[in-house]
Amino acid sequence: MHEPIINLKDIDVEFKQNQKVFKAVQQVSLQVEPGDIYGIVGYSGAGKSTLVRVINRLQEPSSGEVWVNGQNMLQLSKLELRNARKKIGMIFQHFNLMNQRTIADNVAFPLKSSGLSKDHINQKVQRLLELVELSDKAQAYPNQLSGGQKQRVAIARALANDPEILISDEATSALDPKTTASILALLKNLNQKLQLTVVLITHEMEAVKEICNKVAVMENGRIIERGSLLDIFSQPTQALTKDFINTATQIDQAIEKIKLQDLKLNPNRKLMHLEYVGQNTEAPLITELYRQFSVVSNILYGNMEILQATPLGNLIVVMEGASDNLASAINYCKNQGILINEVNLTEAI
Amino acid sequence: MDWLARIFPNVVTMPEDFLIATGQTLYMVLVTAIISGILGLIIGITLVVTAPGKLLENHLIYNLLDKLVNLFRSIPFVILLAIISPLTRLIVGTSIGTTAAIVPLIIGVIPFYARQVQNVLLDVDGGIIEAAQSVGASPMSIILHVYLHESTAELIRASVVTLISVINLTAMAGAIGGGGLGNLAIIIGYDRFENDVIFVALLIILAMVFLIQLIGDKLAKAVDHS
Secondary structure (H helix, E strand, C coil), rough: CCCCCCEEEEEEEEECCCEEEEEEEEEEEECCCCCCCCEEECCCCCCCCHHHHHHHCCCCEEEEEECHHHHHHHCHHHHHHHHHHHHHEEECCCCCCCCCCCCHHHHHHCCCCCCCCCCHCCCCCCHHHHHHCHHHHHHHHHCCCCCCHHHHHHHHHHHHCCCCCEEEEEECCCCCCHHHHHEEEEEEHHHHHHEEEEEEECCCCHHHHCCCCCEEEEEECEEEEEEHHHHHHCCCCHHHHHHHHHCCCCHHHHHHHHHCCCCHHHHCCCEEEEEEEEEHCCCCCHHHHHHHCCCCCEEEEEEEEEEEEEEEEEEEEECCCCCCHHHHHHHHHHHHEEEEECCCHHHHH | CHHHHHCCCCHHHHHHHHHHHHHHHHHHHHHHHHHHHHHHHHHHHHHHHHHCCCCCHHHHHHHHHHHHHHHHHHHHHHHHHCCCHHHHHHCCCCCCCHHHHHHHHHHHHHHHHHHHHHHHCCCCCHHHHHHHHCCCCCCCCCCHHHHHHHCCCHHHHHHHHHHHHHHHHHHHHHHHHCCCCCHHHHHHCCCHHHHHHHHHHHHHHHHHHHHHHHHHHHHHHHHHHC
16 A cells, blocks of 8 residues: 555535535545546536646635645645646646647746746647657647647646646547547556546546446445445446446446347346356356256357456346256356346346 | 918918927927826726725725725816816926916826726636635735736727727816917917817827827737737
């Protein structure tokens, strides 16, 4: 266990609106360790943006403690806070580039007060643009760039002061899937190359699945579930988490479509949902079920994810066999560490 | 030259008056523009950054400036000319004449321009300001390098509107002997029924307005990259 690089303790954020107090964040504690890519997932309004803005005090918390890099952020003077912010890069959903400055000037902006010479700044800007593969756009203006390119510029700008932390506030939410993937790949790359700690807020579990090693799920200003990516994906306990995961694995859509088919289910023919993690996937399960129990399995839907180099599988199958054999087969699966459940179509409707 | 004398019988007899009047108008516009421009810009910026929830939030300064701007914007210029004449005398030593007209001009134009600057700066995307804060930029740097830099084109456009309004207001300076083209048109052209004088004074003012608009538009377009 490393010393956390970001440590939020009992954070409350309240907004007053016409005498009413709205609690955007309630009693949230969060520890992020160096090198983490920490995903914070939740629907809009869950308080995730408000929470991460507390990290660099773009949002002042109503109560709680904020420690970043061992510094108590709430006790810094204005000047100290500005210096601390330089070590916390941030990127945004709408990129927030300065439209009247060239790409190079946008990236150079954070270095204005750095005391570096002009040559030094130019070199650094060039290096940063190389890092995000936009060297050829140095003299272009933001409105000449695509969304993905703008976000790359924003990333270069966020990295100008060599921060140890990068906060990504819905940075891929305005981008198409392909561009999203390339930005996520870049973040992952930076995480490995620069040992950059990333806090990634998103409402898309897809994004989290792609690069995060840890996840927290937020609802109504609270973190309702957290853990390693694999734990969250393989054993979600909260309904909302399951919701997000099912969206990401598309299990829900699959069941919707299966419902439309006439499956002729009966006690000898059952619709089952199998989930398995890790080495289980390597066993020739379907073959084993037939060989040992004469149970025929017909795969209606399958999804296989590799999360943090560990496979995570989801299968929806129709199992057919004598009811005794069927029961033994299901038991066998359970003994293999597979999460197996009968899909109740009437309930699902 | 005969045809000129036929169309403008009175104007041709007084070219020097026109030259002087044009000079007076330009003088009033220029001095007002420089002083009101600087002060209006400062007040406009202050209004934006001290507003609730902004960079240098300050209720006292914001409310005070906001009320003052409203107050002075509600006073009709002709009345302003009259009521601040003691102040004018204090500042320039006299309450009549071209220089004396500049004091009420400045006081009348500052709040007008301040509001324009305020509106322009409020249009700068809050996200851009936030991004600048997130990289540790100081409030002064954000004002200079973000607010003003991002809105240069719009500031030029707002300045053109203000400048044209200043020309408009100088025409009233005649009421306190301020001179200028407006004064010439009224005192000589209108009162003596010398319509050609009104017409030519108007033409010169029109030329100034068109020129300012033209240069302003070109300049704004040249610096705008959005």
